[in-house]
Amino acid sequence: MGQNETETYQLNDEQRKAAQFDGGHALILAGAGTGKTSTIVARVDHLLSRDVDARRILLLTFTRRAAREMRLRMMQRSGESTKLVSAGTFHNFCLQFLRRWPDLFGCGALSIIDRDDQLQLMKLARGTIVGKDAQFPKSAELVNYYSYARNTNRTIAEYLKQFTEHDEETIQRITGVLQDYTKRKLDCRYFDYDDILQLFAKGLHQNNVLREKLKRRFDHILVDEMQDTNPLQWLILDGLRDPAKLFCVGDDAQSIYAFRGADFKNVHSFTDRVEGAQVLRLEENFRSYQEILDVSNWLLKQSPLDYNKNLHAARGRGDKPRMLEFSEDLEEADWITEDLAARHEGGTPWAEHMILTRTAFGARHVEASLVMKDIPYRFVGGTQLLHSAHVKDLLSLLRVADNSADQLGWMRYLTLWPRIGEKTAATIIGKLMGISRADMIESILTERTKANPRLAEAFAACVKLLDRPQQAITAAVDKMTPLLEKKYDDWDRRSKDLKLLERLAEKHATIGEFLETYTLDPISESEASNEDDQDVVTLITVHSAKGTEAPVCYLLGVQPGNYPHVRSIGDDDQEEEERRVLYVAMTRAKNELIMTGTSRYQGAFVPYHNRYFAAAGTNSQLYFLSDLPGHLLGDDLPFDDDPFDEPIRSYRD
Numbered sequence: 019m020g021q022n023e024t025e026t027y028q029l030n031d032e033q034r035k036a037a038q039f040d041g042g043h044a045l046i047l048a049g050a051g052t053g054k055t056s057t058i059v060a061r062v063d064h065l066l067s068r069d070v071d072a073r074r075i076l077l078l079t080f081t082r083r084a085a086r087e088m089r090l091r092m093m094q095r096s097g098e099s100t101k102l103v104s105a106g107t108f109h110n111f112c113l114q115f116l117r118r119w120p121d122l123f124g125c126g127a128l129s130i131i132d133r134d135d136q137l138q139l140m141k142l143a144r145g146t147i148v149g150k151d152a153q154f155p156k157s158a159e160l161v162n163y164y165s166y167a168r169n170t171n172r173t174i175a176e177y178l179k180q181f182t183e184h185d186e187e188t189i190q191r192i193t194g195v196l197q198d199y200t201k202r203k204l205d206c207r208y209f210d211y212d213d214i215l216q217l218f219a220k221g222l223h224q225n226n227v228l229r230e231k232l233k234r235r236f237d238h239i240l241v242d243e244m245q246d247t248n249p250l251q252w253l254i255l256d257g258l259r260d261p262a263k264l265f266c267v268g269d270d271a272q273s274i275y276a277f278r279g280a281d282f283k284n285v286h287s288f289t290d291r292v293e294g295a296q297v298l299r300l301e302e303n304f305r306s307y308q309e310i311l312d313v314s315n316w317l318l319k320q321s322p323l324d325y326n327k328n329l330h331a332a333r334g335r336g337d338k339p340r341m342l343e344f345s346e347d348l349e350e351a352d353w354i355t356e357d358l359a360a361r362h363e364g365g366t367p368w369a370e371h372m373i374l375t376r377t378a379f380g381a382r383h384v385e386a387s388l389v390m391k392d393i394p395y396r397f398v399g400g401t402q403l404l405h406s407a408h409v410k411d412l413l414s415l416l417r418v419a420d421n422s423a424d425q426l427g428w429m430r431y432l433t434l435w436p437r438i439g440e441k442t443a444a445t446i447i448g449k450l451m452g453i454s455r456a457d458m459i460e461s462i463l464t465e466r467t468k469a470n471p472r473l474a475e476a477f478a479a480c481v482k483l484l485d486r487p488q489q490a491i492t493a494a495v496d497k498m499t500p501l502l503e504k505k506y507d508d509w510d511r512r513s514k515d516l517k518l519l520e521r522l523a524e525k526h527a528t529i530g531e532f533l534e535t536y537t538l539d540p541i542s543e544s545e546a547s548n549e550d551d552q553d554v555v556t557l558i559t560v561h562s563a564k565g566t567e568a569p570v571c572y573l574l575g576v577q578p579g580n581y582p583h584v585r586s587i588g589d590d591d592q593e594e595e596e597r598r599v600l601y602v603a604m605t606r607a608k609n610e611l612i613m614t615g616t617s618r619y620q621g622a623f624v625p626y627h628n629r630y631f632a633a634a635g636t637n638s639q640l641y642f643l644s645d646l647p648g649h650l651l652g653d654d655l656p657f658d659d660d661p662f663d664e665p666i667r668s669y670r671d
């Protein structure tokens with residue numbers, strides 16, 4: 019749904035039936051744009067009208083953005099009382115209870131770490147257990163194994179045996195590294211993304227007291243994007259249901275998170291797992307014109323899987339999607355931004371346009387062109403604000419102020435200062451471990467880092483401001499600016515990001531909460547800087563675009579090698595997921611879908627996009643749109659109507 023739109027329409031019969039369902043558990047199987055979000059919002063309204071206490075409704079989403087959007091729409095529809103509905107991501111929901119009852123879950127204070135930290139920690143574990151062995155899986159692969167096994171609720175050994183070709187000895191060594199990794203994590207009181215769900219699921223299923231407490235907390239559990247739940251998330255829902263009723267909404271054709279262990283069969287096997295559950299369908303699409311759905315329907319029909327989807331448009335007919343081909347990236351980018359500028363000059367707000375990209379990297383030419391033409395934009399899924407080096411430097415101080423056992427944070431913070439190398443830092447960290455009193459830490463720092471008095475001062479200042487994150491950042495910036503100015507040539511540009519941080523922190527109650535929010539659900543630089551500006555173009559990765567829409571959508575890089583992505587070719591499941599990624603992308607458009615691509619692929623320049631692979635010596639079937647009938651597209655792709663590609667019929671025939 020377009021952000022901040024107020025619903026002025028009536029639900030159709032399918033939606034009403036779903037929203038007012040008064041039976042037990044329900045699965046709402048719905049195609050793109052059929053109003054899943056609207057139906058969930060209407061369901062909450064229905065429950066409230068039946069005097070269900072808002073506090074006993076739980077609404078789980080996959081992203082913070084989706085939760086925010088739901089909260090806003092619930093409020094618009096049903097008013098203030100919806101503020102009492104618990105609406106958040108799976109991770110936030112679980113974390114809230116881990117924090118509330120740490121003893122019952124068996125966890126104390128903790129800091130959430132992101133993938134970069136996981137990699138660093140894994141590198142240390144790999145180095146200790148395996149040493150130098152180029153043949154042994156790299157740290158990134160090990161982090162993936164670790165995460166995938168847990169999200170699919172398997173032991174590491176089980177997972178490795180089933181899904182990799184490693185021999186028994188390697189499996190044992192990998193298990194050893196992962197055990198060392200776990201130990202390091204616990205020593206530093208770190209939690210990674212998956213720990214949150216795992217610990218919650220474990221407590222829920224293995225601790226009867228806890229389960230009874232949790233089960234009694236909610237009467238209705240509403241789940242958005244059910245197709246993206248992984249087995250661990252399913253275990254959580256399963257543990258919370260009965261007497262609580264599940265109301266799960268999903269679309270198997272939009273499942274694009276298999277790489278995180280999501281299993282869209284959770285949708286298919288719902289009625290087998292949840293006895294007596296009913297399946298309701300939503301099939302009328304309210305978002306797009308039929309021509310956009312025709313191309314999307316065609317794409318799904320080519321699949322060997324039966325998605326059983328044939329979306330029809332409530333809005334009727336409009337323009338056909340267009341396919342534009344350029345000889346290179348820059349040309350593609352310039353065309354898009356010129357088109358945008360012309361539309362804006364013609365009176366269309368920037369916000370009505372969305373540019374979808376496969377990856378942040380794949381949009382760099384467009385981003386550059388937007389900047390050059392001064393077009394305001396927000397890049398959702400772009401370069402993460404908290405990932406840039408200078409921001410990480412500053413955050414290292416906040417991290418150690420918040421959790422003094424945070425060894426990675428200390429290593430970064432200490433080595434920023436002159437004459438403190440990794441060895442010295444390691445010695446200081448050794449002294450600090452096990453000490454939790456801030457004044458004692460401060461005196462060790464003062465004693466050990468005499469040449470850099472600001473190092474301890476900055477720490478002391480932040481510790482005092484743990485519950486005033488904005489002021490803590492101001493203090494940290496003040497103390498660290500001379501240091502960072504020297505480190506970065508382009509400090510003027512970088513320092514602007516720190517201002518952004520201060521602004522973001524304003525909304526949070528503690529440093530811990532601030533760090534946690536953006537570690538769990540990262541925010542991009544341009545998203546942070548344009549958070550409050552409404553009239554901007556949205557540049558967005560397809561994965562982040564799920565659940566959103568715009569009147570005009572430009573879909574970048576629609577060309578062989580991208581759909582399916584070359585890396586997925588050969589793996590049937592992955593190829594199929596790629597089809598769903600393209601499907602999600604296409605179905606975001608309300609009025610106009612403009613697909614663009616470049617004609618360079620693997621060095622081969624071929625004039626027509628649907629013949630690249632043949633020219634590059636590759637199987638043309640590997641491009642999803644190679645057989646797309648020309649009549650489904652607008653005028654820019656005259657392939658099927660090519661006047662030179664028709665036998666001439668004699669007038670005598």
Ligand SMILES: Nc1ncnc2c1ncn2[C@@H]1O[C@H](COP(=O)(O)OP(=O)(O)OP(=O)(O)O)[C@@H](O)[C@H]1O
Nearest residue numbers: 019027028029030050051052053054055056304565
């Ligand atoms: N009954 C209705 N009448 C008119 N418009 C509707 C109706 N229901 C939903 N819409 C509109 O249709 C669009 C799609 O709705 P929504 O975003 O809820 O769909 P969705 O099923 O969540 O889509 P997706 O899964 O593709 O993200 C929105 O613009 C919404 O305002």
